Every structure is written in C-alpha cells, then in structure tokens.
Amino acid sequence: MASPTRRAILGAIASMPALAVSCTPQPAAAAQPTRFMRLYRAWQRADAINERYVAQYWEPACERWEAAVAAIPHQECPFVWVDHRDQAHRFRTDDGLERMCRKIVADFEEKADPDDLYMRAVKWRVEAADQRQRQSHELAVSTGWAEARERETRIGDRRYALEWAAIECPVNSAAELDLKIGLIKRHPDCLDDTCIDIIAADVASLAKREA
Numbered sequence: 001m002a003s004p005t006r007r008a009i010l011g012a013i014a015s016m017p018a019l020a021v022s023c024t025p026q027p028a029a030a031a032q033p034t035r036f037m038r039l040y041r042a043w044q045r046a047d048a049i050n051e052r053y054v055a056q057y058w059e060p061a062c063e064r065w066e067a068a069v070a071a072i073p074h075q076e077c078p079f080v081w082v083d084h085r086d087q088a089h090r091f092r093t094d095d096g097l098e099r100m101c102r103k104i105v106a107d108f109e110e111k112a113d114p115d116d117l118y119m120r121a122v123k124w125r126v127e128a129a130d131q132r133q134r135q136s137h138e139l140a141v142s143t144g145w146a147e148a149r150e151r152e153t154r155i156g157d158r159r160y161a162l163e164w165a166a167i168e169c170p171v172n173s174a175a176e177l178d179l180k181i182g183l184i185k186r187h188p189d190c191l192d193d194t195c196i197d198i199i200a201a202d203v204a205s206l207a208k209r210e211a
Contacts, residue, residue: 034171034172034176035169036166036169036170036171036172036176036179036180037176039162039165039166039169040166040176040179040183042162042166043159043162043163043165043166043183046155046158046159046162047159047163049155049159050152050155050156050159053151053152053155054152057148057151057152058148058149058152061143061144061145061147061148061149062145062148064143064144064145065139065140065143065144065145068139068142068143069135069136069139072132072135072136072139074092074093074094075092075093075128076090076091076092076093077090077091077092077121077124077125077128078124079091079117079120079121079124080117080121081117081118081121090121091121091122091124091125091128093125093128093129093132095125097125098125098126098129101122101123101125101126101129102126102129104119104122105122105123105126109123163183163186166179166180166183167180167183167184167195167198168198170201170202170205171202171205171206173206174206177199177202177203177206180198180199180202181199184199
C-alpha cells in the first residue's frame with residue numbers, strides 16, 4: 001500500500017477528532033494504561049500545576065514588579081542642549097530616545113569633544129537608563145518576581161517535556177491519536193514535517209492493526 005501523502009495526513013489531522021469519537025473502543029475494566037496514556041496523564045497533571053502556579057504566584061508577582069518599576073521616578077537631564085535651529089532640548093528618562101542615544105555613544109564617543117554639551121547630555125541619558133535597569137533588577141528580586149520566574153520556568157519546562165514525550169510516543173488506538181492531535185494543535189507553529197511524520201506513523205500502525 002502506498003505511503004500516505006502530506007495532503008492526506010493534513011486532512012487526517014483535521015478530520016481525526018470526529019473519527020476518533022465514532023471509533024473509540026470501550027476500554028477493558030482491568031486494562032493497564034498504555035505508555036502513551038501514562039505520559040498524557042502526567043502531562044495533564046503538570047499542566048494543571050503550571051496553570052495553578054501562574055494564576056496564584058506568577059501573575060501576582062508580575063503585577064507587583066511592574067507596579068514597582070512604574071513607580072520609579074523619571075529623571076530630567078541637567079544639561080540643556082541646542083540644536084541647529086537654536087531650539088533648546090533636555091533629555092528625560094521617559095522620552096523614548098534611549099536606543100538613539102546608545103547608538104550615538106557607541107559611534108561617536110571616542111571622536112567627540114569631552115566638553116561638548118550635546119554629547120554630555122547623550123551620555124547622561126544612557127547612564128540614566130542603565131540606572132533604571134539596575135533599579136528594575138533590584139525590584140525583580142525584592143518583589144519576588146525573579147524567584148517566581150525561575151520556578152515558573154522549571155514548571156513550564158517539565159510540562160513541555162512531558163507534552164512532547166507524549167507527542168513522540170506511538171499510540172494504540174484512534175482515541176489516543178485524537179488526544180495526540182489535540183496536543184499538537186496547541187502548537188500550530190510546530191505543525192511541520194516532524195509532526196506530520198509522527199501522525200503518519202501512527203495512522204499506518206493503526207491501519208495495520210485493523211487489517
């Protein structure tokens with residue numbers, strides 16, 4: 001029998017949930033869970049833990065940190081510089097010009113006159129931005145955000161590992177394939193040749209069992 005084409009596999013992914021519902025066999029009462037189902041249930045537990053942690057700890061920590069950072073007072077440069085049209089300007093830490101000032105310092109600091117008022121103002125803007133970043137990092141620790149992020153990363157990594165272990169594990173029924181497709185659909189950007197090959201292998205294996 002010819003191997004399934006890419007288009008056929010994509011069609012199977014779209015139609016499999018309905019097929020799985022109509023073909024789902026009733027499990028035996030004393031049947032032991034398959035390896036796929038053990039992985040899937042482990043992923044379900046990890047996913048529930050992750051969702052609880054995000055809601056109870058991660059999101060509140062983010063809100064505390066963001067509020068603390070927003071409360072850092074903005075500064076105004078003590079140097080006023082005049083442009084070529086004789087208009088006076090003064091940098092502020094909320095003027096949105098940090099990136100431009102960093103580029104100017106990187107490109108022209110060594111060539112500029114150390115007494116040039118404009119360059120002094122530009123350097124002040126960069127140093128003020130660096131100071132705000134340091135304050136932000138300190139607040140990340142004091143508000144608990146840094147610790148929450150580290151733990152959320154560990155919990156999320158475990159959930160992700162279990163999810164892909166289940167996706168890569170061969171299935172034993174149309175119902176299990178339906179669950180696997182549900183996992184894959186959580187990552188639409190990952191529906192590439194790897195996932196298609198996994199589904200194709202499962203479809204071929206199930207077809208042999210039915211033959």
